[in-house]
Amino acid sequence: MSDVQAYPSSGEPPCVVVGAGLAGSLMAIYMAQRGHSVEVFEARPDMRVRQVDGGRSINLALSTRGLTALAGVGLEEQVREMCIPMRGRMIHPVEGEPHLQPYGRADQFINSISRQGLNELLMTTAEAHEQVRFHFEKPCVDVDLDEGVAHFEDRISRERIAREASLVIGADGAYSAVRQRLQRSGRYNYEQAYLTHGYKELSIPAGPAGEFLMEKNALHIWPRHDFMLIALPNLDATFTVTLFMAFEGEGASFDALKTRAEVDAFFRREFPDAHALMPTLTDDFFENPTGSLVTIRCSPYHHGDRVMILGDAAHAVVPFYGQGMNAAFEDCTVFNALLDREGDDFGRAVAAFTEERKADADAIGHLALYNYYEMRSAVASPYFVFRKRIERVLHRFFPAWWIPLYSMVTFSTMPYAEARARAARQDRMLTVGLIAAVVLMGLMMLALLVALSR
Amino acid sequence: MSDVQAYPSSGEPPCVVVGAGLAGSLMAIYMAQRGHSVEVFEARPDMRVRQVDGGRSINLALSTRGLTALAGVGLEEQVREMCIPMRGRMIHPVEGEPHLQPYGRADQFINSISRQGLNELLMTTAEAHEQVRFHFEKPCVDVDLDEGVAHFEDRISRERIAREASLVIGADGAYSAVRQRLQRSGRYNYEQAYLTHGYKELSIPAGPAGEFLMEKNALHIWPRHDFMLIALPNLDATFTVTLFMAFEGEGASFDALKTRAEVDAFFRREFPDAHALMPTLTDDFFENPTGSLVTIRCSPYHHGDRVMILGDAAHAVVPFYGQGMNAAFEDCTVFNALLDREGDDFGRAVAAFTEERKADADAIGHLALYNYYEMRSAVASPYFVFRKRIERVLHRFFPAWWIPLYSMVTFSTMPYAEARARAARQDRMLTVGLIAAVVLMGLMMLALLVALSR
Incomplete structure (x- = not known):
């Protein structure tokens, strides 16, 4: 000024x-x-x-x-x-341990x-x-x-x-x-423009000693492809949990969950670790409104x-x-x-x-x-995780030249449109690079085989 | 039923x-x-x-x-x-004679x-x-x-x-x-979603003996790239004329035409043949509303x-x-x-x-x-006219297999979405075909030169 x-x-x-x-x-x-x-x-x-x-x-x-x-x-x-602070996405598979996908560098987090x-x-x-x-x-x-x-x-x-x-x-x-x-x-x-999916807020209480019942410094995600559950921590050691899912249709939907028994069975099957932490699940589910997303x-x-x-x-x-x-x-x-x-x-x-x-x-x-x-699908894919890992390495070695889209959006004030255009360019480069790497490795393998067969 | x-x-x-x-x-x-x-x-x-x-x-x-x-x-x-019946677009250049671009086959017309x-x-x-x-x-x-x-x-x-x-x-x-x-x-x-362009309706009267003063069986267009004038015939031998142009901005715009002298000069310069047939032009221009396009x-x-x-x-x-x-x-x-x-x-x-x-x-x-x-730009391009001509030839020889988009939309009841998808395929095929033809002709020319130089 x-x-x-x-x-x-x-x-x-x-x-x-x-x-x-x-x-x-x-x-x-x-x-x-x-x-x-x-x-x-x-x-x-x-x-x-x-x-x-x-x-x-x-x-x-x-x-x-x-x-x-x-x-x-x-x-x-x-x-x-x-x-x-939330340092990354804590991915909860249906079976097995949750694992953290960091959002950026060790000093970067969302709140x-x-x-x-x-x-x-x-x-x-x-x-x-x-x-x-x-x-x-x-x-x-x-x-x-x-x-x-x-x-x-x-x-x-x-x-x-x-x-x-x-x-x-x-x-x-x-x-x-x-x-x-x-x-x-x-x-x-x-x-x-409305999504055909809506959301419902639920909750995970604090533990008996006022402690967090899951990792505090993460945004928890239960990706299930066509729907997902997420949880964000609160200062009082509770988590606010949100279910995103189709309003209606063939697969999982709010319309299909009509009774307490159906809700309970759905959570037990799809989100077993979260289900175990949600004593008021079915009350919350039928008391809280289903929100729309516009x-x-x-x-x-x-x-x-x-x-x-x-x-x-x-x-x-x-x-x-x-x-x-x-x-x-x-x-x-x-x-x-x-x-x-x-x-x-x-x-x-x-x-x-x-x-x-x-x-x-x-x-x-x-x-x-x-x-x-x-969030609901790609994070669960090994190829997605692999690309994210390469992006983090590129960003570490060339911090000004290669910035992951999530970082540009979340950890910078670069105009959104510029971030989006730049990410599209980076994506194309990464795809071409990966294809080139695969072709190169194939050629090296071929050369090796030819050399060995002589 | x-x-x-x-x-x-x-x-x-x-x-x-x-x-x-x-x-x-x-x-x-x-x-x-x-x-x-x-x-x-x-x-x-x-x-x-x-x-x-x-x-x-x-x-x-x-x-x-x-x-x-x-x-x-x-x-x-x-x-x-x-x-x-209107059998085609009568294109009016700034100088020179108007010429007809037929809409389809000789028996096809709009009304x-x-x-x-x-x-x-x-x-x-x-x-x-x-x-x-x-x-x-x-x-x-x-x-x-x-x-x-x-x-x-x-x-x-x-x-x-x-x-x-x-x-x-x-x-x-x-x-x-x-x-x-x-x-x-x-x-x-x-x-x-509104266009930044609007429209104004004007008119060309019938001749002294009640005759049409331009070709009756055509939709007249004065394409000028950033704006255009069109005219459709009426049963009483008048034409309803419509000017489409930007509301405001650098180039030609409704905002820029503030006086009768400006309107008259604009039409005289851009649409000289139409101008000569519009005795009530400036009255109509300021009496009729400027419509928007949504x-x-x-x-x-x-x-x-x-x-x-x-x-x-x-x-x-x-x-x-x-x-x-x-x-x-x-x-x-x-x-x-x-x-x-x-x-x-x-x-x-x-x-x-x-x-x-x-x-x-x-x-x-x-x-x-x-x-x-x-309408306001492509119709004035020789390449566009050339492609349209090829399309008409293809349609004549393979009437079921190749139908110009305009014909699918205007002279059929094929669902619009199907017509649009089919036209996109045809467009790609035509582009590939034209490139192949150019390459082939170049190779033939080269072969001819090589043969001649021996």
């Missing part, structure tokens, strides 16, 4: 953030730290006061992009204390963090700025896109509230009201000079790369940098945000879809 | 068709001819009584799929009398027909069945998807009307209210047993293959055949409709997007 940062006069209307979730709360801090007054409107009650019903993942994987965005508002150290804990920290940090105000139980019901006026309705009094804004930031998630308003504007490009793509991310969307509202992705929150937080970093560049000219910054961010959001959307296949 | 067609008892609720446009009116006829009672609700006034405002194309290209669907209700002969004339014929034919009733100025405001109840509002009295239906057929176009209701149901896949993809096309969508509501396409109406009419043929197969079990027929029709609708959506490039 330059020394002569042009802060707006105090007479300007506030910046209105729609949604006090992870992205909205962080963006509120960024805007406040730039000297803007901010009003945050949230449809649900304050989660710090009243329990908010779930339906979304309990813990999340925080990695470099998210940590970089938190560092930008001085929160990195505080957040790190809430994290459990399991509680959604609620992180969200509360962000809200409380935002509210500590005197020019930030939160309003709860006030869903957005309309946005006047050209005038920059956001309309809310008080859930209790039914009163309507109109708030003029210098900038409306829609951070209201995959079912964003702000984006729905954009969708009805002229020539808006929009796509919602990819949202749209453009542009802005309208005129005064309205923009970010995070899931702009680009919801499936959870299989652990990048949904990280991409949303990176939106804040990117938009903050654009405000630096444009001297807080909101009109130019929001247009530049669409321009800069669209290709990257599309890229992580595609990568996340692909990674479901990788 | 089998002899023992199981007609429903007279006590069943009516089939409710939402939208009295081309697809809705034709579907109403099909359902009536199957013995069902039908109520058609239309948001706009009756176009036979009051002029309905436009914003949509005045004339359309009717081809084999559409004619087949009309033949299915006995209307082919009547419709043929409203048609002007220019008035949207309003055809729509009126379909409505009047439907109303001639005593069990069909039309209701105008009653937009659909909601659909109870599970109960099969459609809700309408009378535009004049503001009265709400709820109509229970044995089947709700949403034929209400690209901005379909029925589909919008489906979009809000669980896990609905939906995409709307592709809609969604799935499924049905919900439960009692709700379905078809035509533009399910799969709006850009107009460049002249297949929007033809695909919508073919939906009626396909659904009618499924009702035959399922003995008018609506639940099974609507599920089969999604299953059968989705891939074909996706295929024509892609083909229509590609064809914009072909």
Whole structure:
């Protein structure tokens, strides 16, 4: 940021953030730290006061992009204390011992963090700025896109509230009201695509002495090709377990598990080691909702000079790369940098945000879809493991020249689209190299045989 | 249809068709001819009584799929009398004479027909069945998807009307209210994608003696790479002319044409022969709206047993293959055949409709997007014309084995997805063949030189 940062006069209307979730709360801090007054409107009650019903993942994987965005508002150290490092994927076969596939170098790991804990920290940090105000139980019901006026309705009094804004930031998630308003504007490009698979959250409790019952520093995966179970550790020594599986169809599906006996038998057969650690399995299974998995793509991310969307509202992705929150937080970093560049000219910054961010959001959307296949199926393949091992060796000897895709996405801030293109090139090179190696070895073997037969 | 067609008892609720446009009116006829009672609700006034405002194309290209669907209700002969055959593309270069690129064999042509004339014929034919009733100025405001109840509002009295239906057929176009209701149901896949180009309708009048001022039996194209003008003949010897061009940007665009002088100079420079025939050009240009071009993809096309969508509501396409109406009419043929197969079990027929029709609708959506490039640019390339000529020769000698893509789409009822896949194979074969021919000719030339040099 330059020394002569042009802060707006105090007479300007506030910046209105729609949604006090992870992205909205962080963006509120960024805007406040730039000297803007901010009003945050949230449809649900304050989660710090009243329990908010779930339906979304309990813990999340925080990695470099998210940590970089938190560092930008001085929160990195505080957040790190809430994290459990996960150094790799612990693969659980049906029979035999689990084994660890490291995510990267020995010093690289991703972090399991509680959604609620992180969200509360962000809200409380935002509210500590005197020019930030939160309003709860006030869903957005309309946005006047050209005038920059956001309309809310008080859930209790039914009163309507109109708030003029210098900038409306829609951070209201995959079912964003702000984006729905954009969708009805002229020539808006929009796509919602659901997987035929859904998810169900379950849990593994702590041991009798408050200890973790499985390896703490790993993301556990039970890959079963057409479905999978995963588990992430929590600070209280429990694990949040998630089953991903088809809603319906021929093979394993949520529709096919109708009774407690069926659920129990299914887990006992497919995930015997996890089954042994889940005393409340069948209760959890029938009490917890079955969630759906959506990819949202749209453009542009802005309208005129005064309205923009970010995070899931702009680009919801499936959870299989652990990048949904990280991409949303990176939106804040990117938009903050654009405000630096444009001297807080909101009109130019929001247009530049669409321009800069669209290709990257599309890229992580595609990568996340692909990674479901990788997690539930490829990780169990010896050829996949072999290629991963070669990639790690190449990366060790040529760290700048060869970087595994997972590392570019997870342990760098290289734009997603660039990471995806670079990985495609690396993949082709590796395939050609392996074929060449096989041919070479064949020729050497032939030469040897010819020499021996003389 | 089998002899023992199981007609429903007279006590069943009516089939409710939402939208009295081309697809809705034709579907109403099909359902009536199957013995069902039908109520058609239309948001706009009756176009036979009051002029309905436009914003949509005045004339359309009717081809084999559409004619087949009309033949299915006995209307082919009547419709043929409203048609002007167009035997090929008349390509107008900036300088020099126009030249015809035939669409297919000498006996193959597409048909220019008035949207309003055809729509009126379909409505009047439907109303001639005593069990069909039309209701105008009653937009659909909601659909109870599970109960099969459609809700309408009378535009004049503001009265709400709820109509229970044995089947709700949403034929209400690209901005379909029925589909919008489906979009809000669980896990609905939906995409709307706009071109950055728009269109403007203009016109060429008849000559002083009521004669056509250009070749009557052709679709006229002025391909200019980044934009194009087209013209289709009408029965009154006028031509409806449409300009397709970018909304904004560096090159030619609607945004760049702000004054009458600019419009006049642009047409004089780019389309000199058309310009000379358009006395009301600048009036038309500023009076007529600039339309946008959208592709809609969604799935499924049905919900439960009692709700379905078809035509533009399910799969709006850009107009460049002249297949929007033809695909919508073919939906009626396909659904009618499924009702035959399922003995008018609506639940099974609507599920089969999604299953059968989705891939074909996706295929024509892609083909229509590609064809914009072909019409405005490729048709002006000598290599393209050369390939088309080879394809026509191949088709003449091997009519079953080699069919040009345009002919499969336009002059057959082969499923669109099959046509697209087959054309991709043919394209690869043709490219390989041309390369082989070039290599062979080079070798022959070389052999000749070697022989001569001895």
